[in-house]
Amino acid sequence: MxxxxxxxxxxxxxxxxxxxxxxxxxxxxxxxxxxxxxxxxxxxxxxxxxxxxxxxxxxxxxxxxxxxxxxxxxxxxxxxxxxxxxxxxxxxxxxxxxxxxxxxxxxxxxxVGQKIYLPNIIIRLVRNHTPPGQPYNPYEATFRLPPSMTKTDLRSYLSAVYGVKTTAHKTYKRAVVGLVEPFYYPLAMEDMSAEEREQREDWLEQHFQIKEKAALTRIEMLRLQKGPVHKLGAPTSRADILHHLAERRAVRERAVEQAKVEMQTERQVERQVEEAAPTA
Known part of the structure; x- marks a missing residue:
């Protein structure tokens, strides 16, 4: 053989x-x-x-x-x-x-059914970059992707989850995908008039408090950058700390001494009342 x-x-x-x-x-x-x-x-x-x-x-x-x-x-x-x-x-x-x-x-x-663990990633749809004076291109979509995601992953994700057919993929700091069917970015304030934009901003502020959250975030960032703030008059050196502790100890001892005197005075008054009371 x-x-x-x-x-x-x-x-x-x-x-x-x-x-x-x-x-x-x-x-x-x-x-x-x-x-x-x-x-x-x-x-x-x-x-x-x-x-x-x-x-x-x-x-x-x-x-x-x-x-x-x-x-x-x-x-x-x-x-x-x-x-x-x-x-x-x-x-x-x-x-x-x-x-x-x-x-x-x-x-x-x-x-037999098996558990499938999906990756913990965020794919964010953003508005296309449109130069001033040019119309919005509805045959493109821009996404913000994690660095570990590839063009094949994005194409498979759009096709399997949303059924979106794509034609081309370009990635450089963001992913620009060519679309078979046109798609307009929903409620884009860049395409609204001044009155419609103001109404849209009021609606967003009423439902999501965007300005308030931005103000709180700015305050928190300033607090983290500034570091811990010492209270005015608080001791900072070792001598000041020991002096502050001695003062608090003296105040506590005076309070205890005053309570002791008050208790002795009350006992003397009770004894005098008992002695003055007539015996049966």
């Missing part, structure tokens, strides 16, 4: 002398008409590949797909197409296929 592993490379461009010379040396054992023109490998090659496969890999394949191809010979684990189980599983378009045993004990393939 050695001739199964030899390839005939005698093309029409080679001379007859070279072909005859190679036949004399035993390099061509098959006639060109009997060359294999299909992708499947012969059974002997499949058996040889299985034999050369590590034992741990073969055991794993048998454990994962024990009844995948029960009609195949024992010496080969190749599929009818000549692929290994791992390669056949990689080329399978349907993912999440598992063997599930029903109540009758019969194993059958079933598509």
């Amino acid at each position: 050695d001739f199964l592993f030899q390839r005939a490379n005698c093309s029409g461009q080679q001379s007859a002398a070279k072909c005859s010379q190679r036949r004399l040396h035993g390099e061509l054992d098959m006639h060109p008409c009997f060359r294999r023109l299909y992708a499947a490998i012969p059974d002997a090659a499949a058996v040889a590949r299985t034999t050369s496969t590590p034992r741990s890999v073969r055991l794993r394949r048998l454990r994962i797909k024990k009844t995948k191809h029960p009609n195949l010979p024992v010496e080969s684990d190749a599929t009818p197409e000549g692929l290994t189980p791992d390669r056949a599983r990689a080329l399978q378009p349907l993912r999440g296929v598992r063997e599930v045993v029903d109540d009758t004990g019969k194993a059958q393939e079933q598509v």
Whole structure:
């Protein structure tokens, strides 16, 4: 079966002398008409590949797909197409296929649902850059993307989630996408009159408090940039801190002494009242 592993490379461009010379040396054992023109490998090659496969890999394949191809010979684990189980599983378009045993004990393939974790990214639609005096181009859309996102990811995202067909993609600090159908940016204040723009700004301020949030953000940024603010009169040096602690201790001791005097005075008054009371 050695001739199964030899390839005939005698093309029409080679001379007859070279072909005859190679036949004399035993390099061509098959006639060109009997060359294999299909992708499947012969059974002997499949058996040889299985034999050369590590034992741990073969055991794993048998454990994962024990009844995948029960009609195949024992010496080969190749599929009818000549692929290994791992390669056949990689080329399978349907993912999440598992063997599930029903109540009758019969194993059958079933598509089992799996959790899919989407990336935590933000894709922001912004208004197209329109130079002064030129009309808005509705056949383009501009997006702000994270640096890890590619053109293919953006095209797949727009097609799968929103069904938007795109024609071209340009990325430089922002992604400009060509659209098949026109799209106008909704409620663009650049295209409104002065009265409509004022009404729009009032509506946004009434519902979202944009100016108030901007003012609070500015105050917070100033506070963070300025750093911690010390209170006026607060001690800063070690001597001032010790002096401040001594003053607070003296005030506390005076308050305790005053409370003690008041309690003694009240007890004396109670004793005098008890002594002045007539005895029965």
